[in-house]
Amino acid sequence: MTQKNETSVTVLGLGRMGQALAGAFLKAGHPTTVWNRTAAKAERLVSEGARLAPTVGAALAASPLIIICLTDYPAVRELLDASENDLAGTTLINLTSGDSAQARATARWAEQRGARYLDGAIMAIPPAIGTAEAVILHSGPEADFAAHRPILDALGTVSYLGADHGLASLYDVAGLAMMWSVLNAWLHGTAMLRTAGVDAATFAPFAAQIAAGVAEWLPGYAEQIDRGSFPAEVSTLETDARAMAHLIEESEAVGVNAELPRLIKAMADRSIAAGHGAEQYPVLIEEFGTPR
Structure with missing residues (x-):
């Protein structure tokens, strides 16, 4: 059941993701204004109550909070950079895919125009x-995230990563x-087992068990990385490199592409040559x- 909520929001960009955000x-009951270059994409949302x-x-003027979901960062700048678009006093939350340098540059550009x-x-x-x-990941001023967190919660599990705009x-x-x-890794293992008549569905549960077990190592390995110290508590890199060689040999023997394990072994070999063979894998x- 739709709730009633007086906090309004504007969504710019109505591709599949933008439509999902506005929906x-x-x-959640927020008065929602939408805009898209092709207006027909808004028809279903308008029928559900969007303006x-x-x-x-007009979309920028309708709400103090603007959610942007376009094809890329240049499209964001092109759309908003027109002289008639007043960004002063608005909060822009850009959910467009891009890289960290674009995120930081867009933050500076927006702030120069009076927007958060x-x-x-x-x-x-x-x-x-x-x-x-x-x-949904967010980065930028924490106060701005906190101010709009009640609205953003409508989208799913939202999290704040830090003040650096590039973190998201x-x-x-x-x-x-x-x-x-x-x-x-799963595809490589599956390709190997298929040569022995084992199908992907049979291997998948075992692969998931291995993946979950490796995930449990991450906190301890993270401590080693953050300390910059890699004592061999489980095995040495030299031991791992021998296992990598076995994986390569077996892959080649059964006629499976061995490019990926060869790449990782080349990295391990460089590390061993630099004197890290007796240390643990996170080195x-x-x-x-x-x-x-």
Whole structure:
């Protein structure tokens, strides 16, 4: 059942994600103004109670809180940079995907025009918006986040990362690195087992168990990284490198692509050559932190 709430919000951009954001605000009872370059995309939201602004300027004037979800950061600047658009006194929350440098530059640009600015990242698919499964990251001035937290809670599980406007984007891509690394490891293992007639569904529960077990190592490994000390409490990097060699050999023997394990072993070999062979696996943070 839709609740009644007097706090208004404007959503700029009505792609699938923008529509989901506006729909969540409406469901929570917030008076919601929407704008999109193609007005037809607003029809369903208007039927649910949203107000369609005829211009960007009208959309900005309708609410003190502006949620932006466009294709990229240049599109945000192009949309809002028109001289007739008054940003003074508004709070912009930009949930457009981009990088940390763009986030920081856009924050400076917005502040020069009298707006408050929070950058954000959506770690969810559109159907999850409005549920606890939707994780929405925010970075920028904490007071601005706290002031609008009651409205933002309508979107899902919202979190504040810090004053640096670039943090939301950095967390976003760090999360993607985790996601793809886990999926790639599973795909590699699945490809190997398929050569023995084991299907992906059979391997998946075992793979999930391994992934969950490795996740439990992270807090202890994080302590080592933050201390800059890597005592071999479990195994040495040299031991791990021998296991990597076995993975490469087995992959090649069964006819599976071995590029990924060869890459990781090359990093381990460099670390060992630098004198870290007797330390524990997180010492590879130095390799990951070195551009090549």
